[in-house]
Amino acid sequence: MHIALLAYDHVSPFMLSTPLAVFEAAGAAYEVTVCALDRQVLGQGGLSFNVLASLDAATAADVVILPGWRDAREPVPQAMVEVLRQAAERGAVVVGLCLGTFGLAQAGLLDGRRATTHWAEAERFAACFPAVDVDPGALFIDEGAVVTSAGVAAGLDCCLHLVARFSGQAEANRVARQLVVAPQRSGEHAQLPERPAPASxxxxxxxxxxxxxxxxxxxxxxxxxxxxxxxxxxxxxxxxxxxxxxDNLSGWLRRARIARAQELLARGSPIELTAVQCGFADGQAMRLAFKREHGMSPRQWAAKQRLDYRL
Incomplete structure (x- = not known):
């Protein structure tokens, strides 16, 4: 699968590197290309880097991602908006991380759809694009053809969600563990604008x-x-x-157990044994947890992931 990332002057290095880190960790199934209007891009913090591909490289991508945007008050360049619009027209998945949602809205891709963006700019977004159903609380929203995420760290959750969507939840769990990330938060988790990194x-x-x-x-x-x-x-x-x-301890531990169970089920572990190894009382308790989290049983989840294992 070909992933195109659109770079631009004053891009946040973190926003650009987040999808790079996630999809490169996912391995050979993904080919990631950074492309831009100009071959030399000035990033935030005085960084400067060369981009080998022009925007034309995005025309063959299966997924086109706009990782943020430098200023919600400044329109995204029309050339980039056209790349997004054309990608949607040919059936590619178009993704706006953080303020990148503004670019998707400029392209008319969010009209009549739910979308999210950084909580601090949600009011401005709603005023600029009244045809979009903006949800200022969601971490990310997957509308199928278009996907949007909230600010900064939520882009990591969104990209892990995309890996789960394209390659299965077990693969997303593996990538999360490789990146030393806690179990993936769902899109419905609330944005946490004052969430600090561990310090004390x-x-x-x-x-x-x-x-x-x-x-x-x-x-x-x-x-x-x-x-x-x-x-x-x-x-x-x-x-x-x-x-x-x-989340609270109970909710987080339930998701951690489900994530661990998905890894074991992907390796062919039987349901009852998996339940015990992951801390569930029995297979029925695990089935109930899967139903609550994913709306399906472990067997149905495995079938959806196209896993041909004996459960």
Whole structure:
């Protein structure tokens, strides 16, 4: 699958590198090309880099991604808007990360559809494009032909979602683990504009505890036990977990167990054995968890991933 990333002057290096990191980690199934109007692009922070491909390289791409945009008050250049419009016309998937949603809207690709963007510019977006149903709370929204995401870090969740969509959830889980990312947040998780990176010793301890649970989700510790291990109050632990995962312990642990189960099912592990290895009480409990998270049973999930394993 050919992925085209549209670069431009003053592009955020993080926004550009996020899809690069995700799709390159996904391996040979994806060919990623960075293309731009000019061969030399000035990035934020005084960075300058050469781009080997022109915008014409995007004409053969299966997925075209606009990773952000430098200023919501400045229109995206018409040449880039045309690349997005033409990509949609030939059936490619078009993606706008963060303020890249403005470019998709300029191309008329979001009219009558749901879309999201950075929470700080959602009001401006809604005023500029009244035909779009803007959701300022979602991390990302997949409308099939077009996909949009919220700001900065949400682009990582969105790109992992695309890997899951094209290559299966097990592959997305593998990529997330390779990138040392917590289990993928769903698009319906709320945007967290004040979500900090771990900084304090307590935050690092909580992060280590969550990583240990991710590695072996069979453990079912209480909040009181975890708080004692982290050396923090129960209230502080709850806040740290919510800040880091966007969920409470129960919700995050359920998703971690499902993610681990998907990896094992992809290797052909039987349902009952998988359930025990992932911390579920039994196969029925795992089926209920899959139904709640994905709207389908583990067997149906595997069939959707085109996995021909004996469950």
């Amino acid at each position: 010793l307590a935050e690092h301890r909580v992060a280590d505890l969550l990583e240990a649970l991710w590695q072996d989700p069979r453990d079912t510790p209480s909040l009181d036990v975890l708080a004692k291990r982290a050396g923090v109050s129960l209230r502080s632990l709850t806040r740290h977990i919510r800040t880091r995962t966007g």
